[in-house]
Amino acid sequence: MYAYCVGEKLYHELRDTVGHNLKLGRFKTAAAPFVLWAAERYRKEYDGGGLSWEFLTEPLGIALTQQQLREITGVGMARMGRSVRRLDSGVQYLRAIAAEGGIPVRLLSDQRGGYRAALVGLVADLSRIGLGCPRDVALTFAAQRTRRLPVGYRTGEYHALFVDFAFEVLELRELAPEGMSAQEVEPFLDRGKPGWRDALSLRLDGDAARSLLSDAVLVSARHGLVTDPMTRVLRRCEDGNWSAWIEVEEAAEIAPQLVQGVEPDRRRLRLAPVGALASAVPDLLFALDRETPDRPWDSRRISGRRTARFHFPLNTGAELMAMADGAFLGRVRLAGGEAIEIDAGPTFWRLAEMGEAGAEALSYAGNGALRTHDPHVWMLAEGGKVPDCTGSLVAEPDGSVPGGTIWRLSGNGRVLVAGGNAQIETGAEEDTREEIHASGPLEYRLLDTRGTPVHRGVPAILHRHPGRGFRQLLGAELRHQIAGSTIWHGGSPSDTMMGRVSFAVREGAGVGARVTVNLVPPKFSAGEVTYGDDPCRRIRFDGVPQGWLLRVASGKPQQPDADGVVEVRLDAPIGSQARLPLTLAGPNGAPPMSWVLNLPRPRGEFQTVAGETLASNQDISMQTLKDWRIVPAEDRRTELRIRLHSASAGGAPIVGRRVTVEQPLSAFRSLLEEMLVTGGADAELRLRVITGADQSPRLIVRHALGETRLLGEDVLVLNDQTPVHEPALAITAVDLNDPARVVETGARGLSHLGRGRWFLLPRRGSAPMRPPRPYVRPEPAGTTGQDAPRRADRIAHYARRFSETNIENDLARLAALSEMLLANGVSPSALDEVHALAKVPSAAVRLLFRVAPSDLEDALSLDLHGGPGWSFIGPVDWAKGFADEAAAVHATLAALPALADRADEHARDAVTARAADILRLRPALEGHVALALQQLDPMAIAALAQRLGGLSRGLQNPEGTLLETARAIISRQAENPHSLHTLAARRRPSGFDVFHPDLRGLIEAPLVVAEIAFGLRPPPTTRERVELLLAVQADQAAYETAQPAAIAWLAQQRT
Incomplete structure (x- = not known):
C-alpha cells in the first residue's frame, strides 16, 4: 500500500x-x-x-x-x-x-539499521556491474542483501522495489560530481533535479532522505566488501535445532599473510578446494588479484551459485590449494573457514538471517569479547555446560547442534562457561569483535583427527579487529596454553614444542580471542627407510622431542633416541595401507593424541577420501570425482595419464599431467570435461597413475553412469537396452520454460507435474544418469521445432531463434537452466539450446552478459559441454555480440531522461566492464576481445586497459611476442616434447622456420586457433582438439601469452 x-x-x-x-x-x-x-x-x-x-x-x-x-x-x-x-x-x-507500509523511514535514517545496510549494500553490488546490470542478476543481489530483514520484507515484491530504488540511485549518481561530500548531496540534487524525491520508488522523508541518499549516492563499488570470503553459519532446522554450513561471499578481501609460498611479484592466483572441502563442494573456485605484494588479495568467487552455500562440519577446517599457470603452489587456510571445536571453549554467533518467528541463521563472530548493535548474540558451548552471567547479561537456551548447546544472550556482562569466558554487550553503540588466526608451514605426513595436516613449527598468530588488517602477536601480547594444563604462559612456546597448543591475545590479566592448533617441531620429518634386500617397510621419524611416546597402529609404544629418532617396522598386513593410526603421548600428562600417519607411497595411486587405494578398475561419473584423489610416489616422478575412448577419437594422443603433491581428482575437472565433450555423447576417459614402469588400475570416467528412457509417464532404466523399472531412481524435474519451477519426484506417474516442458534429471543413489527426452504436458500437437524427434532439427530451431532480436530472456533462461544442471551433476550438453549457441556465436557472446559475475565462469564453461568454443569464435562475431548488447543497454538507458544524453557512454562502459571480467577468467581471449571492442568503439580499448591495469605486450608487438614465447616453450619442453603433428599453422612468422618440426605443434597451437577463429581453416577434428589441449596443458602461461599475439599477428597479415 x-x-x-x-x-x-x-x-x-x-x-x-x-x-x-x-x-x-x-x-x-x-x-x-x-x-x-x-x-x-x-x-x-x-x-x-x-x-x-x-x-x-x-x-x-x-x-x-x-x-x-x-x-x-x-x-x-x-x-x-x-x-x-x-x-x-x-x-x-x-x-x-x-x-x-513499505520500509520504515525512521529505520532507514538509523545508520546502524539493517534496512539501510541492505539498500546501500545493494547499490554497491550494482555499482560493480553498472546500469547495464541485468534485472534478474540485480534481484539475486537483493535477495542476498535482505536476508537479515523480517520475512515480510523478503518477498519478490520487495526485492523488485529495492532493485528499482537502487537503479534510481545509480541514475542520481550520474548527476553528482566526484569528490562531493555527503552533506552536499541533497542540496545539489534539489538544484539540479527538482522533484527528484517524488520520482523515487521508495518514499523518503526528512532525515531518511538526507542520510540514506547521501550514503547511497556516494557509495563505491567496494562498499561493504567483507574481509573473509568464507563464513561459518548455523542454520535452523525444522525441529528447532541447528546444522552447520559454510557460506561463500561473491567478493571479498584476503589478507596477504594468509596466502603463503607465493612469489612476491605474482598478481593472480586461483584457489580450489582440497581435502574434505573438495568432497563437499568440488566446483568451488576463487580468483585472486592484487596490485602490490603488501596489498590484500581481491577475492572473487567464480564458481556458480551452487557453491555459495553448503553443508560442512564445524570441527573440520576448510582448506584450499593455491594454483597459478596450471601449477599447485601450496595449501591455504582462510580466516572464516577454520575448524570450530565445541569442546575447546565457547564461540559466539550473530544474526545472519531472520525467519518467521526468530533467527533463521547465525554467522560466526569469534570466541572473544563482542559488542553489537543487535539485541541478541548467540553462544555455542559444549553440551551439558550451563553458563553463568554477570551484570545484566541473560542466557536462554535456543536449540542445539551435535555435541553442543546454543544459548541466546542479551544484555551487558561477562558470560562464564567451561573452557572460557568473554565480555558481551548487546544493543551497543558500535559493533566490535576480535579475530585470531594461525598461519604457517604444514606437515603433510601427519593429519589430525579432522584429517587436516598439522603445523610444522610454531605458527604466526595473527590478530585483527573489524576493518583493520592482521598483525602478528608477539611477546607480551601473546599467551599460550599447553594441552593438559590450565595455566596460560606468556609469549610463544619453544621450537621443540609438539602436540596441541592454544594461543590467545592477552586481555588484561586474562585472555581474549584464542585459537588451538596441533603442531610438530620444525625439524620433524617422517620418511621410509630401506636396508639392503630386507622387504619389510620401515618408517623413520626424525625430530621427535624427548619424553614423547609414539605408537603406529597397534604396535608397541616407542621413545626417541638421543637424536630424536624413532624407527618403526611395519608388519605385512599394515605395510600396504595408505594411512595408519598414530598415537602420541607427551611428558606433561595430557591425554594422548590420535593422529593419522599419511604413509609415503612407493608408487603413485588413486585413493578414496578415506585413504583406501584403488585395487581394480572402476567406473565413476564426473559427479563422483570428488570422492577420489591422486597421491604421488615418494621421490619418484608421478603422472596422471588420460586416454579418450570414443568413436571419433581415432589416433587421439594420451594427455599426461605431472603430479607432485596430493591433489583431489576434481582439480582436473575442466580438463576431463573438455576431453569428454571432444569425444562426443558416448565418450569415456580412462585414467591411470603412472610411476616409472608401474601403473595403477584404471578409473573410467563418464558424464553419467547408465541411461534412462521416458515411456508414457514413467522413467525407466535401460538394462542391456531393455527398459526396466528402478525403485531407487529419483527425478529432479525442471521446467524448461521456467527454470524456477523445480520438483523432486519419483520415476513413475509424472502426470502430477502438470503443464510444462519438464527436463528430467534422473539419479540412482548419488550417481546421475543420462536424462531421457523431456516430459511435455500438454503433449505437443506437432513434431517440428523444439518438439522435433531429431536432435539436429531441434538444434536448428533454437539456432534460428538465437539469430533473432530480443533474445535476452531466452539467454537468461538458458543460463539458469545450465546452472541447474551443473548443480545436479548433469552436463549442460544435454540441452539442445547449448549446442545451438555454437551455431550462433554472437548470441553465445551475449549470454555472457546475462549472468552475475560469480556465475560468469559457469557460462564460459559451456565450451566444455558442447557449447561455443570461445577461442574459435572470430573477432567479428565477438564484435557483433558486443554491439547487440550495447544496443540493448542503450535502448534501456535512453528511455531514462537523466541518462539519455550519456546512454552511449554507459552502454560502452557496461560492455567494457563485462569484457574485463571475461579476460580475468580467460586471459587467452584478450586478442579476440580487444579486436572486437576496437570495432565497437576505439575508445573502449583504453577503458579496457584501465580496468585490467594494462594490456598484454602481444597486442603491440605480436610477432616479437610469438617468437619470444616459442623460444621459452622450447627451452622448458625440450627434454620431453609432445609431437603434435596435426597442429601445423598455414601461416606463421618467418622466424618459426628455425624450429625443429617435432616442436612445431607446441609453438604453433595459438596460430592454429587464430586461423580457425578467422575462418582460414575448418573447425578442429577430435584429434586436433586433443592435441590443442596438450599444447595448452604443456605450458599454460606461455599459451595465454601467445594466443592474443597470434590473433593480433594474423589480423595484421589480413589487412
Missing part, C-alpha cells in the same frame, strides 16, 4: 475518519481506510521493537479487542486487494499491515 503515496493531509484525515467510525462501531466502513492509515503509520512512525496493536489504537483513541482488530484488518486488506500472511503459527495480521 506504500504505492498509494498517502500525503500528510490525507494521513491526518484518515486518522480522524477511521477513529470516528470505529468508535461508532462502523467496522466494515472503517476497514479499508484503517489498513491504509495503519500501513502509513508504520512507514512514518515505527522505530523498531515488537509489533503491537497499541501502536495503532492509541493515536486513534479506541479500545478494541485483538479479535475485533484482526477481523477489521482481514476485511480491509481484502477490500484493498491485498492479503495477509499465513504461517504455521497462524495468520500474521500486524506483520501484514507493517509490510504494506
Whole structure:
C-alpha cells in the first residue's frame, strides 16, 4: 500500500475518519481506510521493537479487542486487494499491515539499521556491474542483501522495489560530481533535479532522505566488501535445532599473510578446494588479484551459485590449494573457514538471517569479547555446560547442534562457561569483535583427527579487529596454553614444542580471542627407510622431542633416541595401507593424541577420501570425482595419464599431467570435461597413475553412469537396452520454460507435474544418469521445432531463434537452466539450446552478459559441454555480440531522461566492464576481445586497459611476442616434447622456420586457433582438439601469452 503515496493531509484525515467510525462501531466502513492509515503509520512512525496493536489504537483513541482488530484488518486488506500472511503459527495480521507500509523511514535514517545496510549494500553490488546490470542478476543481489530483514520484507515484491530504488540511485549518481561530500548531496540534487524525491520508488522523508541518499549516492563499488570470503553459519532446522554450513561471499578481501609460498611479484592466483572441502563442494573456485605484494588479495568467487552455500562440519577446517599457470603452489587456510571445536571453549554467533518467528541463521563472530548493535548474540558451548552471567547479561537456551548447546544472550556482562569466558554487550553503540588466526608451514605426513595436516613449527598468530588488517602477536601480547594444563604462559612456546597448543591475545590479566592448533617441531620429518634386500617397510621419524611416546597402529609404544629418532617396522598386513593410526603421548600428562600417519607411497595411486587405494578398475561419473584423489610416489616422478575412448577419437594422443603433491581428482575437472565433450555423447576417459614402469588400475570416467528412457509417464532404466523399472531412481524435474519451477519426484506417474516442458534429471543413489527426452504436458500437437524427434532439427530451431532480436530472456533462461544442471551433476550438453549457441556465436557472446559475475565462469564453461568454443569464435562475431548488447543497454538507458544524453557512454562502459571480467577468467581471449571492442568503439580499448591495469605486450608487438614465447616453450619442453603433428599453422612468422618440426605443434597451437577463429581453416577434428589441449596443458602461461599475439599477428597479415 506504500504505492498509494498517502500525503500528510490525507494521513491526518484518515486518522480522524477511521477513529470516528470505529468508535461508532462502523467496522466494515472503517476497514479499508484503517489498513491504509495503519500501513502509513508504520512507514512514518515505527522505530523498531515488537509489533503491537497499541501502536495503532492509541493515536486513534479506541479500545478494541485483538479479535475485533484482526477481523477489521482481514476485511480491509481484502477490500484493498491485498492479503495477509499465513504461517504455521497462524495468520500474521500486524506483520501484514507493517509490510504494506513499505520500509520504515525512521529505520532507514538509523545508520546502524539493517534496512539501510541492505539498500546501500545493494547499490554497491550494482555499482560493480553498472546500469547495464541485468534485472534478474540485480534481484539475486537483493535477495542476498535482505536476508537479515523480517520475512515480510523478503518477498519478490520487495526485492523488485529495492532493485528499482537502487537503479534510481545509480541514475542520481550520474548527476553528482566526484569528490562531493555527503552533506552536499541533497542540496545539489534539489538544484539540479527538482522533484527528484517524488520520482523515487521508495518514499523518503526528512532525515531518511538526507542520510540514506547521501550514503547511497556516494557509495563505491567496494562498499561493504567483507574481509573473509568464507563464513561459518548455523542454520535452523525444522525441529528447532541447528546444522552447520559454510557460506561463500561473491567478493571479498584476503589478507596477504594468509596466502603463503607465493612469489612476491605474482598478481593472480586461483584457489580450489582440497581435502574434505573438495568432497563437499568440488566446483568451488576463487580468483585472486592484487596490485602490490603488501596489498590484500581481491577475492572473487567464480564458481556458480551452487557453491555459495553448503553443508560442512564445524570441527573440520576448510582448506584450499593455491594454483597459478596450471601449477599447485601450496595449501591455504582462510580466516572464516577454520575448524570450530565445541569442546575447546565457547564461540559466539550473530544474526545472519531472520525467519518467521526468530533467527533463521547465525554467522560466526569469534570466541572473544563482542559488542553489537543487535539485541541478541548467540553462544555455542559444549553440551551439558550451563553458563553463568554477570551484570545484566541473560542466557536462554535456543536449540542445539551435535555435541553442543546454543544459548541466546542479551544484555551487558561477562558470560562464564567451561573452557572460557568473554565480555558481551548487546544493543551497543558500535559493533566490535576480535579475530585470531594461525598461519604457517604444514606437515603433510601427519593429519589430525579432522584429517587436516598439522603445523610444522610454531605458527604466526595473527590478530585483527573489524576493518583493520592482521598483525602478528608477539611477546607480551601473546599467551599460550599447553594441552593438559590450565595455566596460560606468556609469549610463544619453544621450537621443540609438539602436540596441541592454544594461543590467545592477552586481555588484561586474562585472555581474549584464542585459537588451538596441533603442531610438530620444525625439524620433524617422517620418511621410509630401506636396508639392503630386507622387504619389510620401515618408517623413520626424525625430530621427535624427548619424553614423547609414539605408537603406529597397534604396535608397541616407542621413545626417541638421543637424536630424536624413532624407527618403526611395519608388519605385512599394515605395510600396504595408505594411512595408519598414530598415537602420541607427551611428558606433561595430557591425554594422548590420535593422529593419522599419511604413509609415503612407493608408487603413485588413486585413493578414496578415506585413504583406501584403488585395487581394480572402476567406473565413476564426473559427479563422483570428488570422492577420489591422486597421491604421488615418494621421490619418484608421478603422472596422471588420460586416454579418450570414443568413436571419433581415432589416433587421439594420451594427455599426461605431472603430479607432485596430493591433489583431489576434481582439480582436473575442466580438463576431463573438455576431453569428454571432444569425444562426443558416448565418450569415456580412462585414467591411470603412472610411476616409472608401474601403473595403477584404471578409473573410467563418464558424464553419467547408465541411461534412462521416458515411456508414457514413467522413467525407466535401460538394462542391456531393455527398459526396466528402478525403485531407487529419483527425478529432479525442471521446467524448461521456467527454470524456477523445480520438483523432486519419483520415476513413475509424472502426470502430477502438470503443464510444462519438464527436463528430467534422473539419479540412482548419488550417481546421475543420462536424462531421457523431456516430459511435455500438454503433449505437443506437432513434431517440428523444439518438439522435433531429431536432435539436429531441434538444434536448428533454437539456432534460428538465437539469430533473432530480443533474445535476452531466452539467454537468461538458458543460463539458469545450465546452472541447474551443473548443480545436479548433469552436463549442460544435454540441452539442445547449448549446442545451438555454437551455431550462433554472437548470441553465445551475449549470454555472457546475462549472468552475475560469480556465475560468469559457469557460462564460459559451456565450451566444455558442447557449447561455443570461445577461442574459435572470430573477432567479428565477438564484435557483433558486443554491439547487440550495447544496443540493448542503450535502448534501456535512453528511455531514462537523466541518462539519455550519456546512454552511449554507459552502454560502452557496461560492455567494457563485462569484457574485463571475461579476460580475468580467460586471459587467452584478450586478442579476440580487444579486436572486437576496437570495432565497437576505439575508445573502449583504453577503458579496457584501465580496468585490467594494462594490456598484454602481444597486442603491440605480436610477432616479437610469438617468437619470444616459442623460444621459452622450447627451452622448458625440450627434454620431453609432445609431437603434435596435426597442429601445423598455414601461416606463421618467418622466424618459426628455425624450429625443429617435432616442436612445431607446441609453438604453433595459438596460430592454429587464430586461423580457425578467422575462418582460414575448418573447425578442429577430435584429434586436433586433443592435441590443442596438450599444447595448452604443456605450458599454460606461455599459451595465454601467445594466443592474443597470434590473433593480433594474423589480423595484421589480413589487412
